[in-house]
Amino acid sequence: MSSERDNRPGLGVNPPPDAPPDLPPDLRYAAYARERLAAMSPPADAEAFTLAYHLLQLASLLVTDLETRIHRPRGLTLPGFRLLFKLWLLGPTQPVRLAEISAMSRSAVTNAVNTLERGGLAERRPVPEDGRAVVVALTAEGEAAVRAAFAEQTRREQEWFACLGQAERERLTALLSRILRDRPADL
Amino acid sequence: MSSERDNRPGLGVNPPPDAPPDLPPDLRYAAYARERLAAMSPPADAEAFTLAYHLLQLASLLVTDLETRIHRPRGLTLPGFRLLFKLWLLGPTQPVRLAEISAMSRSAVTNAVNTLERGGLAERRPVPEDGRAVVVALTAEGEAAVRAAFAEQTRREQEWFACLGQAERERLTALLSRILRDRPADL
DNA sequence: GAGAACTTGTTACAGCCGTAACAATATTCA
DNA sequence: TGAATATTGTTACGGCTGTAACAAGTTCTC
Numbered sequence: 001m002s003s004e005r006d007n008r009p010g011l012g013v014n015p016p017p018d019a020p021p022d023l024p025p026d027l028r029y030a031a032y033a034r035e036r037l038a039a040m041s042p043p044a045d046a047e048a049f050t051l052a053y054h055l056l057q058l059a060s061l062l063v064t065d066l067e068t069r070i071h072r073p074r075g076l077t078l079p080g081f082r083l084l085f086k087l088w089l090l091g092p093t094q095p096v097r098l099a100e101i102s103a104m105s106r107s108a109v110t111n112a113v114n115t116l117e118r119g120g121l122a123e124r125r126p127v128p129e130d131g132r133a134v135v136v137a138l139t140a141e142g143e144a145a146v147r148a149a150f151a152e153q154t155r156r157e158q159e160w161f162a163c164l165g166q167a168e169r170e171r172l173t174a175l176l177s178r179i180l181r182d183r184p185a186d187l
Numbered sequence: 188m189s190s191e192r193d194n195r196p197g198l199g200v201n202p203p204p205d206a207p208p209d210l211p212p213d214l215r216y217a218a219y220a221r222e223r224l225a226a227m228s229p230p231a232d233a234e235a236f237t238l239a240y241h242l243l244q245l246a247s248l249l250v251t252d253l254e255t256r257i258h259r260p261r262g263l264t265l266p267g268f269r270l271l272f273k274l275w276l277l278g279p280t281q282p283v284r285l286a287e288i289s290a291m292s293r294s295a296v297t298n299a300v301n302t303l304e305r306g307g308l309a310e311r312r313p314v315p316e317d318g319r320a321v322v323v324a325l326t327a328e329g330e331a332a333v334r335a336a337f338a339e340q341t342r343r344e345q346e347w348f349a350c351l352g353q354a355e356r357e358r359l360t361a362l363l364s365r366i367l368r369d370r371p372a373d374l
Numbered sequence: 375g376a377g378a379a380c381t382t383g384t385t386a387c388a389g390c391c392g393t394a395a396c397a398a399t400a401t402t403c404a
Numbered sequence: 405t406g407a408a409t410a411t412t413g414t415t416a417c418g419g420c421t422g423t424a425a426c427a428a429g430t431t432c433t434c
Contacts, residue, residue: 023368024367025287027367029277033276044337044341047360051360052344054364056250058246058367059246061370064421072423079389079390079391086216089220089223094413095413103248104391107413107414107415108390109413110413110414111389130411131400132399157235157239160366163365163366164365169234172238175362177214180211180213180245181211181214183211184347255392264420282382291421292423294383294384294423294424295422317381317429318382319382319428319430320381
């Protein structure tokens with residue numbers, strides 16, 4: 001599977017000869033992988049790989065960047081902030097609803113709410129009509145935190161997307177939107 | 188911040204009146220949030236929010252889907268598979284290189300390789316020229332596993348992206364690519 | 375050559391994630 | 405009404421993730 005050159009340890013990625021030489025390591029790898037997949041017999045679907053790889057890589061970089069640069073310094077995490085933000089817009093909400101709209105499991109919500117509650121940013125309240133249920137609500141401190149973090153996160157997102165023009169950003173959003181709307185049903 | 192209606196527990200998301208009524212809960216929330224942000228004073232950047240939200244949501248759904256549907260049933264994880272796949276293309280590689288191209292920390296690579304090694308899918312080998320270094324290499328079993336899982340993952344990715352035409356997929360890849368290439372330098 | 379500075383891989387820790395199992399409560403339907 | 409079924413939130417568990425600290429080895433610099 002591997003050419004002889006690949007076996008030298010510490011070599012890093014061999015970029016295809018036509019790739020720009022100053023690409024970051026992850027994109028050099030992606031270009032190399034694309035070429036290797038196309039050269040297989042039978043050829044693999046290099047397009048599907050590239051699309052999925054770029055999508056996941058971008059999301060991962062963006063998540064890590066927002067988390068380390070914005071939220072951790074404020075004593076938050078990105079999942080914690082996202083929950084806080086939903087509570088800000090929606091008001092007191094049951095964990096099961098938060099799980100639905102966040103594509104998280106109920107237990108993940110439980111954990112995240114525990115962390116927020118420890119930090120004094122959110123609180124649980126019983127629901128009189130349903131003995132099983134609980135609603136999670138923002139505290140005053142939580143609302144202040146979400147306002148400040150939201151402003152910073154928006155600024156950082158704008159930096160990430162500044163390389164695209166307005167029309168391109170809209171096209172990108174529309175394409176992502178279509179995939180989300182037409183997502184495979186058996187999820 | 189919240190209208191009176193939002194305070195009814197267990198209500199779920201109030202979609203904007205013009206949103207299609209059969210949207211999944213996460214997209215109903217996105218449409219509602221977009222409207223609320225635009226209505227703030229001063230108005231928040233609803234475009235940046237929507238783009239970032241759709242990007243992260245799609246990535247998260249895709250990751251969860253691939254993980255639960257393809258890799259977990261095979262005794263793998265998605266990060267484990269991605270490492271195996273890189274080793275398949277690159278041959279024996281140092282953890283530090285894997286961390287670079289994967290946007291992971293070195294300790295995350297250590298953990299993932301530990302799991303792969305426990306499963307007999309990869310192994311560590313010392314590097315004679317450098318007493319600190321190690322290379323991670325696929326075992327025969329690991330190569331068989333990555334071949335099989337790759338075929339399945341490609342099929343599933345094709346299902347996810349089937350709602351777009353060839354030209355749309357290429358436009359999407361190109362847009363994601365641009366953001367990755369022009370990513371903020373101070374990462 | 376010797377010491378400083380750096381690199382590499384690992385460990386400990388805390389947070390996040392899903393699955394599975396569970397108790398408590400609601401709902402359904404016979 | 406009473407029993408079967410479903411829903412809700414929580415816990416235990418294992419895996420992934422980053423940060424920080426660390427030992428061991430390498431490279432740089434004088």
